[in-house]
Amino acid sequence: MLKHLDFGIIITVILIVLFGSYNIYTCSNKAPQQIRWLILSLVISYVVLLIDYVNIKMYVKIFYWLCMMVLLYTLFFGKTINGATGWIYVGFYIQPAEMAKIALIMMLGVKIEEMEFKVNNIKNLIILGIYCAIPMGLIIKQPDMGMTMVLFFIVVGVAFSAKLNLKVLAAGILAVIIAVVGVWNSGHFIKPYQKGRIIAFLDPESYALGDGYQLLQSMTGVGSGGFFGKILTGEKRDNGGYVASNVPEPQTDFIFAVTTENFGTFGAIILLSLYGFLIYRMIAIAKIAKDGFGMIVASGLATYFTFAILQNGGMAIGIMPITGITFPLLSYGGSSLLTTVVAIALVLNIGMRRKKIVF
Template sequence: MFNKFKLDSKLAREVDWGIIVSIVLIVLFGIVNIYMAIGSKNAGKQLVWLIISLVCLYFLMLIDYNMLENYVVIFYWFNVVLLVLTKFVLGSKINGAVGWIKFGPVSFQPSELAKIAVILMLAKKIQDFDGKVNNLKNFIILAMYIIIPVTFIVIQPDMGMTMVFFFIALGIFFCAGLDGKVIVSGLFGLFVAIALVWNSGLIKGYQKRRLISFLNPEADASGDGLQVSRALIGIGSGGVFGIGIKTSGYADAFVPENHTDMIFSVIAQHFGTVGCVFLLVLYAILIYKMIEIARTSKDIFGSVISVGMASYFIYAILQNIGMNLAIMPVTGITLPLVSYGGSSLLTTILSIGLVINIGMRRKKIHF
C-alpha cells in the first residue's frame, strides 16, 4: 500500500538536494527572526507550516509534472473565479486592499495562488506555440492570460502584487526570446498603466503617500514614513555582526510589520551585514539552481515554469530588501520563505517543488 507513496531510488538520485537544503535553511533562519520579532508562539506556527509544506513537497515530487499540464486550464480559470469572488464576495480588507480570504484564524491571499496559475498557463501556451512568442497572434493570447487576473488584482487594489505579475511575465518573455522592441514597449505601457491607475481613484490618498514615502521617509517619520524610517534605524543598529539573538533590539519593538514586510530590518539588526550576506548567498544558490534547471529542462513547459519561479524570487527579494533600505516603494511584498505566513510559505515551497520536479525528470530514467 505504501509503495505507491515511495519515491523511486533512481528518481531520488535526480533530486536537487541543494535546493531543498537551501529552502530549509532559509525558512529556519526566518523562523529565528520571527521568534525575535513577535515571539515563540508564532515562530512555532511557522515551524509547523514548514513541516506541512515539506510533506506536501514530497507528495508533489511523486507526480510527473507533465501530468499537471492536463489540468492547467482548469487551475487557471479556477483562480480567476477565485479572484473575482475575493474582490466582490469573500474578500477581507487588509492594509486597504480587498485581497484576502479568512478562514477563522487563517488568512489566504488568492493572488499568491494565481501567480502560480499564470506561470503554468504561460508555460503551457508557449509550449503549444512551440516557443514562437514573436508571432503577433500568439503574443496577444499570452498577454490576455496575464491581463485577465491582473485586472482583478489592480482593482483590489494591490499594486505590489501587480508588479510581481509584470516582472514574472517580463522574465518569461525575455528568456523566451521576445523581441526587444516589444519588451521596451511593454515597459512603456507599464508606466502608462501605473499613471492611469494612480489617477483613477482606485488608490486612495493615504496609499499614495505610503507608496512614495520611501523617497524621503524622514519628512514624515511619525506618519507615512514611520515604517521605513524605523526600519532604517533597526538596520543601522546591527552593524557588521549584529546585536546577537540574546538581546532585544529596536526593530523588535518599534518597526511595524517587522515579521512580514519589514523582517529584513530584524535580520540586519540581529545578524548584521554578515547575516544579510548569508541569507543572500542562500537565495543566490536557490535562484542559480532554478535557472540551471530551466536551461536543461527536457521541454519548453518545464523551462518556462522554472524561469517564472526564478523571476518571482529575483523581483520579490529585490523589492522587499529595497523597501527596507528606502530605495524602493513600500508595496507589501514579503521576503520569500522568510516572512511570517503559513499559506504563503506553503504555496512558495510548492512552487519551488515544481521546479525540483522538473529537474528530477530532465532525462529519461530507465526503470
C-alpha cells in the same frame, strides 16, 4: 530519478525557512505557526515530487481558472487587511493572489509551449496578454499593488526566457509605464495611502510622523545591527529589538530589517548568498528542462525570487518604495510559504525528470 533530485535546493529552502522562523520568533509569537506551515508544505511537496510533472501539466488550465474564480470571489466576500481585500477564510485565512501568482507562471508555460514558442506572432502575443491581464486586473482591484508588481516582473522574465523580441518587450514596458502614470493621475485604483508610501520613499524625513515613519524606523533598526548584529554580539534587546518595538507587523513586510538587526551585515550576506544559490539552481534546471513548460516554470519562479528579494530587501534599507511584497520563505505567512515551497517542489520535479524518454 532520485540521483537527479537537487538536494542542495531542499537543504537551502529548509535553512532559509528555519532562519526566518527564528527571526520571526524574536519579534512576534508567530514562529510556531510558521513551522507548522513548513511541515505541511514539505508533505505536499513530497506528493508533488511523486507525480510526473507532465501529468500535472494537464490540469494547469483548470488550476488557472479556479484561481481566477477565487480571486473574483475574494473581491466580493474577502477580508480587508491593511487596505486590501485580498484574504478569504477557509478555517484559516489565505491569500488567493499567492496561488494566482503560481497559476499564471504555469499557464504561461502551457500556452507558450502550445504556441511552439512563437511569442512574436501578434495573435499569440494578444492571447498571452489576456491571460496576464486577468489576474493583474483582479489583483489591482483589491487593491494590491505589491502583488501586481510581482506579476508584472514575472511576465517580463517569462517573456525574456521565451525570446520575445526585445523591441516588443521594451515597447510593452514603456506602455505599462505610461499606463501607471495615467492611473496615478486618474484618482482611481491607487489609494491615497499607497501614493503616500511612494512619495514618502523619495523624502522620508519630510514625512517622519506619517508615511515615512515605517521606512525611517526600519532603516534605524538595520543600522543598529552593525556588522555582526545584536544577537551575535550578545547586545541586550528590549521588547524583541528596535524593529519589533517600532515597526508594525515586522514579521511580514520588514522581516529583513529584523534579520539585519539581529545578525547584522554578516547575516545579510549569508542569507543573500543562500538565495543566490537557490536562484542559480533554478536557472540551471530551466536550462536542462526537457520541455518548454519546464523551462518557463523554472525561469518564472527564479524571476519571482529575484524581484521579491530586491524589492523587500530594498524597501527595508530605503532604496525601494514600501509595498506589500513579502520576502519569499523568510517572511511570516502561511499561504505564501505553502505556495512558494510547493512551486519549488515543481521545479525540483522538472529537474528530476529532465531526460526525455526515447523509444
